Amino acid sequence: MNSGIITILTDFGTRDGYVGSCKGVIKQMAPHVEITDISHDIPAFDIEAAALALYNYYEYFPKGTIHLAIVDPGVGSDRQALILRTAGYTFVGPDNGLFHLIMENEAHTLYAIDKDVFLKGVKHATFHGRDLFAPAAARLALGHAPASFARQLPQRTDHGLRPFRKNNDGHIVVPVMSVDHFGNIIFAFNRQDLERMHMPRIKSIGFKGERIGGLVKYYSAEEPGRLLALWNSRDFLEIAVNGGNAARELQVDPGKDTLILEVE
Amino acid sequence: MNSGIITILTDFGTRDGYVGSCKGVIKQMAPHVEITDISHDIPAFDIEAAALALYNYYEYFPKGTIHLAIVDPGVGSDRQALILRTAGYTFVGPDNGLFHLIMENEAHTLYAIDKDVFLKGVKHATFHGRDLFAPAAARLALGHAPASFARQLPQRTDHGLRPFRKNNDGHIVVPVMSVDHFGNIIFAFNRQDLERMHMPRIKSIGFKGERIGGLVKYYSAEEPGRLLALWNSRDFLEIAVNGGNAARELQVDPGKDTLILEVE
Amino acid sequence: MNSGIITILTDFGTRDGYVGSCKGVIKQMAPHVEITDISHDIPAFDIEAAALALYNYYEYFPKGTIHLAIVDPGVGSDRQALILRTAGYTFVGPDNGLFHLIMENEAHTLYAIDKDVFLKGVKHATFHGRDLFAPAAARLALGHAPASFARQLPQRTDHGLRPFRKNNDGHIVVPVMSVDHFGNIIFAFNRQDLERMHMPRIKSIGFKGERIGGLVKYYSAEEPGRLLALWNSRDFLEIAVNGGNAARELQVDPGKDTLILEVE
Numbered sequence: 001m002n003s004g005i006i007t008i009l010t011d012f013g014t015r016d017g018y019v020g021s022c023k024g025v026i027k028q029m030a031p032h033v034e035i036t037d038i039s040h041d042i043p044a045f046d047i048e049a050a051a052l053a054l055y056n057y058y059e060y061f062p063k064g065t066i067h068l069a070i071v072d073p074g075v076g077s078d079r080q081a082l083i084l085r086t087a088g089y090t091f092v093g094p095d096n097g098l099f100h101l102i103m104e105n106e107a108h109t110l111y112a113i114d115k116d117v118f119l120k121g122v123k124h125a126t127f128h129g130r131d132l133f134a135p136a137a138a139r140l141a142l143g144h145a146p147a148s149f150a151r152q153l154p155q156r157t158d159h160g161l162r163p164f165r166k167n168n169d170g171h172i173v174v175p176v177m178s179v180d181h182f183g184n185i186i187f188a189f190n191r192q193d194l195e196r197m198h199m200p201r202i203k204s205i206g207f208k209g210e211r212i213g214g215l216v217k218y219y220s221a222e223e224p225g226r227l228l229a230l231w232n233s234r235d236f237l238e239i240a241v242n243g244g245n246a247a248r249e250l251q252v253d254p255g256k257d258t259l260i261l262e263v264e
Numbered sequence: 265m266n267s268g269i270i271t272i273l274t275d276f277g278t279r280d281g282y283v284g285s286c287k288g289v290i291k292q293m294a295p296h297v298e299i300t301d302i303s304h305d306i307p308a309f310d311i312e313a314a315a316l317a318l319y320n321y322y323e324y325f326p327k328g329t330i331h332l333a334i335v336d337p338g339v340g341s342d343r344q345a346l347i348l349r350t351a352g353y354t355f356v357g358p359d360n361g362l363f364h365l366i367m368e369n370e371a372h373t374l375y376a377i378d379k380d381v382f383l384k385g386v387k388h389a390t391f392h393g394r395d396l397f398a399p400a401a402a403r404l405a406l407g408h409a410p411a412s413f414a415r416q417l418p419q420r421t422d423h424g425l426r427p428f429r430k431n432n433d434g435h436i437v438v439p440v441m442s443v444d445h446f447g448n449i450i451f452a453f454n455r456q457d458l459e460r461m462h463m464p465r466i467k468s469i470g471f472k473g474e475r476i477g478g479l480v481k482y483y484s485a486e487e488p489g490r491l492l493a494l495w496n497s498r499d500f501l502e503i504a505v506n507g508g509n510a511a512r513e514l515q516v517d518p519g520k521d522t523l524i525l526e527v528e
Numbered sequence: 529m530n531s532g533i534i535t536i537l538t539d540f541g542t543r544d545g546y547v548g549s550c551k552g553v554i555k556q557m558a559p560h561v562e563i564t565d566i567s568h569d570i571p572a573f574d575i576e577a578a579a580l581a582l583y584n585y586y587e588y589f590p591k592g593t594i595h596l597a598i599v600d601p602g603v604g605s606d607r608q609a610l611i612l613r614t615a616g617y618t619f620v621g622p623d624n625g626l627f628h629l630i631m632e633n634e635a636h637t638l639y640a641i642d643k644d645v646f647l648k649g650v651k652h653a654t655f656h657g658r659d660l661f662a663p664a665a666a667r668l669a670l671g672h673a674p675a676s677f678a679r680q681l682p683q684r685t686d687h688g689l690r691p692f693r694k695n696n697d698g699h700i701v702v703p704v705m706s707v708d709h710f711g712n713i714i715f716a717f718n719r720q721d722l723e724r725m726h727m728p729r730i731k732s733i734g735f736k737g738e739r740i741g742g743l744v745k746y747y748s749a750e751e752p753g754r755l756l757a758l759w760n761s762r763d764f765l766e767i768a769v770n771g772g773n774a775a776r777e778l779q780v781d782p783g784k785d786t787l788i789l790e791v792e
Binding site: 025035 | 588593
């Protein structure tokens with residue numbers, strides 16, 4: 001099962017040629033692979049943003065696709081280099097939380113790459129994208145089994161997700177997960193979380209002093225410039241402004257601000 | 265006639281994986297298609313900028329190329345989903361003015377996609393790029409006729425272009441069409457417009473209190489830092505600064521500022 | 529020797545469709561070529577940044593790859609259009625310093641493209657990316673020899689690199705070469721330069737009033753937020769901040785600031 005596709009997601013930007021060198025390495029090792037750019041504009045070191053982006057696209061690709069994801073502030077240290085395999089897809093990247101939404105979402109097997117296979121004799125320790133992760137992805141695309149250059153790790157129970165919680169009033173307190181390109185604010189609470197509570201109706205949403213009465217289906221269902229909430233295209237709760245930038249208008253601080261959800 | 269290429273233009277940015285999911289959908293439906301990124305950096309909701317970009321590249325591609333373009337502030341509402349077909353190319357995107365320069369430029373046939381073909385059973389209404397436009401483009405790339413999932417629309421006479429006009433002095437008043445990446449200011453007036461007036465010489469150009477005596481052939485034909493005007497690479501009138509950023513230096517407001525053209 | 533790949537590096541940005549038209553031209557002339565985006569985010573007119581980016585990726589690609597690079601403030605003037613050929617790679621772009629690190633690094637042959645072959649009858653002089661360089665690269669990808677549309681130039685001795693120098697105290701003064709996407713500051717001095725001096729140890733590094741005692745191997749080997757120096761992944765001397773942006777924190781002016789190196 002191999003789609004012949006390797007996708008790439010990084011926080012490298014493109015302008016220094018760092019991504020270019022990763023692509024070159026892959027094409028040199030596996031000339032028939034098709035490389036698909038996802039993004040190189042992940043904010044520098046923003047593992048959380050990369051994790052959500054990855055979750056947004058991974059399962060739309062043909063089964064057998066290899067997803068390479070590199071946001072790697074710990075490059076060169078002893079953090080592990082992972083291969084994660086689900087029923088349909090293979091992921092390659094550093095062990096720092098990048099894959100936590102996938103791990104939470106699907107049964108999977110986890111491997112730690114034997115770094116010496118790739119780094120023996122390499123004198124640099126600052127660019128594992130080029131020297132370790134890209135060659136590992138290329139080798140998988142050529143049909144090598146993970147076990148031929150990685151050892152299986154035990155299952156993990158805590159995937160490090162920031163959870164929502166109930167407060168004293170019985171309301172649900174949800175942290176911001178990410179702010180997207182349009183300024184839409186995405187929260188760590190999804191449609192399935194609500195269904196699991198057997199309280200399937202949202203009565204009101206409070207966020208930064210604003211109160212939203214209920215959910216709409218799409219952005220322009222609300223007046224231009226008005227705040228709205230909806231289940232987004234991946235079923236996460238999202239706050240947006242029709243035709244505007246909600247995060248800018250509300251001056252959102254993703255690390256601090258929380259949403260209060262009243263359900264019934 | 266099928267080049268096997270689908271190009272993609274959006275205002276999604278890349279960092280949330282939204283474009284990634286569109287690419288995945290296409291590769292899953294039509295594995296042999298070659299996807300060519302045009303841009304995902306169209307300013308959010310800027311239909312006019314996307315329309316000009318599309319005009320800049322579409323006819324340089326091999327005949328039979330499918331051009332997918334998604335800038336879609338009205339997603340989920342009842343705006344139509346279009347297929348536009350010219351002698352050489354097929355375009356897929358929302359019905360909001362994205363294709364007006366193509367419609368103005370070439371004979372074409374217009375179709376409205378039967379949205380139910382793609383959206384039946386889809387519970388989200390916020391991401392037609394992934395759920396409607398990408399699958400429609402993939403289906404066309406597989407050789408399906410537009411009529412198999414879209415109905416033909418009557419010809420339109422008004423394509424919604426912002427026109428230039430004559431003022432009381434007989435001068436021509438031209439609105440700004442777009443400001444490009446280099447800060448070059450592009451106006452809604454082209455070489456053919458001038459030829460049609462049987463007054464083939466530009467005597468002077470006035471813009472924001474500056475006066476330019478005539479046209480040059482290329483940027484560095486003027487001194488570094490000096491304002492200049494030329495017919496750009498798509499024959500539109502353009503104001504630029506050699507080695508500089510004209511829009512920033514003149515503090516251009518594209519919605520308001522107009523150029524005064526004296527011809528003879 | 530032909531990998532079937534053309535890479536593209538420009539300062540065009542993507543949002544105006546200018547890059548799109550270059551890609552279209554290539555696919556129209558050479559349908560089987562695989563186009564690989566390197567970057568279109570080179571800062572406008574920044575030849576030095578493009579030269580370093582090119583050096584960062586070029587030799588990681590399969591032998592026979594054609595590297596198209598267009599940062600071209602002198603478009604339309606009489607600057608030459610180059611083909612540069614090394615043992616493994618072919619480069620196409622304007623003659624303005626873009627290729628100086630390659631010329632310095634490798635034996636090569638240099639050709640000046642006969643512009644009339646491509647520009648005869650073309651009425652625009654502002655977009656040689658689309659009208660001259662892209663078609664020249666496509667023609668090379670089709671197997672045409674450079675000599676069939678370009679004439680060989682004599683070898684050059686001065687490649688225009690900004691050199692480091694020794695000051696009166698015997699210390700080495702090194703100019704900034706580039707600042708990368710992460711704010712890492714890259715200097716025009718590499719590991720081989722040090723080895724050639726037969727003084728293989730760096731005793732101290734002074735930069736903008738800061739003093740760094742020695743080199744580390746990777747970023748997180750230093751405390752978060754602390755300034756550090758290392759040989760980067762292309763063996764250039766680099767100053768960085770673990771998890772931070774060194775150029776912003778030190779308010780670096782690349783044209784002015786120099787580093788003082790004490791060796792022993």
